[in-house]
Amino acid sequence: QVQLVESGGGLVQAGGSLRLSCAASGRTFSRYVMGWFRQAPGKEREFVAGLNWSGGSTYVADLVKGRFTMSRDNAKNMVYLQMNSLKPEDTAVYYCAAGGSIVVRTTTANYDYWGQGTQVTVSS
Numbered sequence: 001q002v003q004l005v006e007s008g009g010g011l012v013q014a015g016g017s018l019r020l021s022c023a024a025s026g027r028t029f030s031r032y033v034m035g036w037f038r039q040a041p042g043k044e045r046e047f048v049a050g051l052n053w054s055g056g057s058t059y060v061a062d063l064v065k066g067r068f069t070m071s072r073d074n075a076k077n078m079v080y081l082q083m084n085s086l087k088p089e090d091t092a093v094y095y096c097a098a099g100g101s102i103v104v105r106t107t108t109a110n111y112d113y114w115g116q117g118t119q120v121t122v123s124s
Helices: none
Strands: 003-007 010-013 018-025 033-039 046-051 058-060 068-073 078-083 092-099 118-123
Touching: 003 092, 018 033, 018 092, 018 118, 033 068, 033 078, 046 068, 046 078, 058 068
Parallel strands: 010 118
Antiparallel strands: 003 018, 018 078, 033 046, 033 092, 046 058, 068 078, 092 118
16 A cells, blocks of 8 residues: 655746655555656646656656656655746646556556645746
């Protein structure tokens, strides 16, 4: 069982940066693939970035590639999403997720545990 709690969301101007954090509980955290997803009003939840258990394999969605970076610290049970050059279209609720697959997956069905989400709002 893994419990996830996101933090770090907020209101930022376009071009600004935010760093989201996800605190995980559970002794088996390091075994899970971790992902960040986001959901804007009226839209489906979409994949943003994912890391395998060691952090050595990263997959970032094309929409945010070059602007967002994901990292994890297994010793601290933490996952991070550094978001730079933010755009108004990045406005959404951002969710941290943990999945039992071996490689990073981009669909929500491959993730078993979810946080409650943190709101990110980018003003123009």
